[in-house]
Amino acid sequence: MFFICRLNRNVHVIAAGKAVLGMVRATQDVLGDHIVGGIASVPYGIQETLKKSGKWEMIPKEQSSFQICEGAKNNAPDTNSLATSKKIHDLATSLQGSDIMLTLLSGGGSALLPLPKPPITLEEMREMVAIMVKHAATISDVNTVRKHTEVLKGGGLAYAAGNASVISLILSDIIGDPIDKIASGPTVTDFSKPETCMEIFRDLNVTDKIPKSIIKVVENEISEFSGHSALPVIREIYAHNVIVGNNKLAVSAANKAAEALGYRTFVLSTELCGEARDIGEIFAFFAGAIVDVVSGDKAKFDSKQRLEDSFGISENVINCVTSLAASALKYGERFCMLGAGETVVNLKGNGKGGRNGEIALSSALVFDLLSEKLRDYDINILSAGTDGQDGPTESAGAFSHTHLIQEAKEQNIDANTYLENNDTFHFFQKVSNGENLFVTGMTGTNVMDLHIMTVARKS
Ligand SMILES: Nc1ncnc2c1ncn2[C@@H]1O[C@H](COP(=O)(O)OP(=O)(O)O)[C@@H](O)[C@H]1O
Ligand SMILES: O=C(O)[C@H](O)COP(=O)(O)O
Known part of the structure; x- marks a missing residue:
């Protein structure tokens, strides 16, 4: 026109x-x-x-x-x-x-x-x-x-x-x-x-x-x-x-920032969608698959298989991520995988939370499942809404890491109960005095959600 x-x-x-x-x-x-x-x-x-x-x-x-x-x-x-x-x-x-x-x-x-x-x-x-x-x-x-x-x-x-x-x-x-x-x-x-x-x-x-x-x-x-x-x-x-x-601009800026901090990076997708919990699990199983490749062990729990069978991730993509990450980690570099998009949550409970809280908590539960294999690695995830609001909560999202669930257990907080009740905001608010909640206030932008995972060997 x-x-x-x-x-x-x-x-x-x-x-x-x-x-x-x-x-x-x-x-x-x-x-x-x-x-x-x-x-x-x-x-x-x-x-x-x-x-x-x-x-x-x-x-x-x-x-x-x-x-x-x-x-x-x-x-x-x-x-x-x-x-x-x-x-x-x-x-x-x-x-x-x-x-x-x-x-x-x-x-x-x-x-x-x-x-x-x-x-x-x-x-x-x-x-x-x-x-x-x-x-x-x-x-x-x-x-x-x-x-x-x-x-x-x-x-x-x-x-x-x-x-x-x-x-x-x-x-x-x-x-x-x-x-x-x-x-x-x-x-x-x-x-x-x-x-x-x-x-x-x-x-x-x-x-x-x-x-x-x-x-x-x-x-x-x-x-x-x-x-x-x-x-x-x-x-x-x-x-x-x-x-x-759009979110490609935000991901590209985050990618550049990660590179400037010395990370080897990979953008999984800027069109992640579907149930929020699946995305959390996918990120965490990628961490498991990466560690399997670095260690060269015949894995007891095959994360790669899980990515393929449960989430339909193609072998090519998995191999691409794991080989890139492994080559970085073997030589002492750190790896960062980024993703973006907008998921949905099938609300069954009556708790308070958002898509990003669900992603962070579901990834932490997988980290817990893989805790033995991940013990020599420092792995963190941040999942957050670029607008600064995760659902009807006061946070933008939350951080997850490999010992979050253990930390919660020690504080008598059962992660599964909170997740089942879609109450992730209260979970993150409660555990360790809310130190894993990501609170920014409204940011003045709005290009969907960002998910960032960093993987490094413990020194
Ligand atoms: N208790 C809850 N736990 C998880 N997700 C929730 C909860 N309550 C609402 N949501 C989700 O929050 C989303 C709406 O959040 P909002 O931040 O307003 O979205 P948007 O950024 O798209 O505006 C919906 O996808 C809804 O399913
Ligand atoms: O960011 C939002 O608030 C939601 O994605 C809905 O926005 P819209 O319906 O105005 O596009």
Whole structure:
């Protein structure tokens, strides 16, 4: 698509997400008084957190016509983010053909831009998301439904802006950078069919639990579109959507930092997904497989076999990691394996935790299983959300190491009980006075989760 828009003190900024404050500031620095105003919908407390951590370069300059509105406690839409969404909708609809709507979006935008289609209420939207997430829905699935049930999602914001020129800069928090799903695609044409929502509910086995008003809106859309062929009626949207950052950038920076510290590095994948516990176990079994290769022992417990049989990791990948790590460790170097992505958790218990807590704790349980073989090695894992929040907890994630479970046992804390109850936050808070919890506060970015494992021989 090609369009021309003339920059002439006509830029209205609309921003929504956990990472957009720094983006607002950068656009202010570049565009100066071409920005005539705007609204940013951001999480509670983020301005104070960024100021406290000295990230002044991420704080927007004060401008009377620019409002920064905080909302969406615990990443769930609330009355504040709803009120902000209404203001944003009003601003978009007031724009003229000569205006530019510069939209800045990042993950978290979905909860910060809620405007349910009537008769759906805010409470019902919250309920739907909670049910889907509890049943391990991916964010892609949740946002597919949001696109069909909310006014500003699925291109709704750009549509509201009418003839104004729409340019969106998007920071990706979803595997594969799908621009129509990040923050539920407020400025992206939605090609998905409403039928898909019902298929998602069926696959998750939650159809009966979803509020009736939501089912009704989806069913109405299905019958409205049933007369048309393969695709629903597509709203015409003229927007220029650009991905400006994603987790590959974060992993590449972490990789460089590890190299600068002297580690031999390997990036397993930037698209890790599936059940969180599996990823924790995979990292720990990689450590086991590496140590098997270095020691040359016929392993009592074959980690390589486990990686292949239980997790379908190919022999090529395993050989590649283990030979690279072994060649480093044999010559006294340290090894670092990095990964990134976004997992899910099938919530069975009623504890407090997050994906990263589950990854850290499940890796520690495997380390414990392999403790005999790993005893001459220093092995650590950090699993954390780049946004600084691991689920509804006060931590970004947690560290795991080879003697964590033993340490817990000595403190009469049973790791399995905590993991089964999805209570990893309390596990890490309790063990050794919380020294393995990773607490950063909101970081001002949001490019999914990072997993880092270091392996070194004990000196
Ligand atoms: N007690 C818990 N233990 C483990 N994971 C949990 C728990 N409660 C919520 N979660 C998970 O936390 C995720 C939501 O966390 P959040 O940090 O808001 O995600 P995102 O970074 O994608 O915004 C969901 O995947 C959910 O399953
Ligand atoms: O980071 C987040 O908050 C989640 O991944 C959801 O974000 P989104 O639905 O706004 O993309």
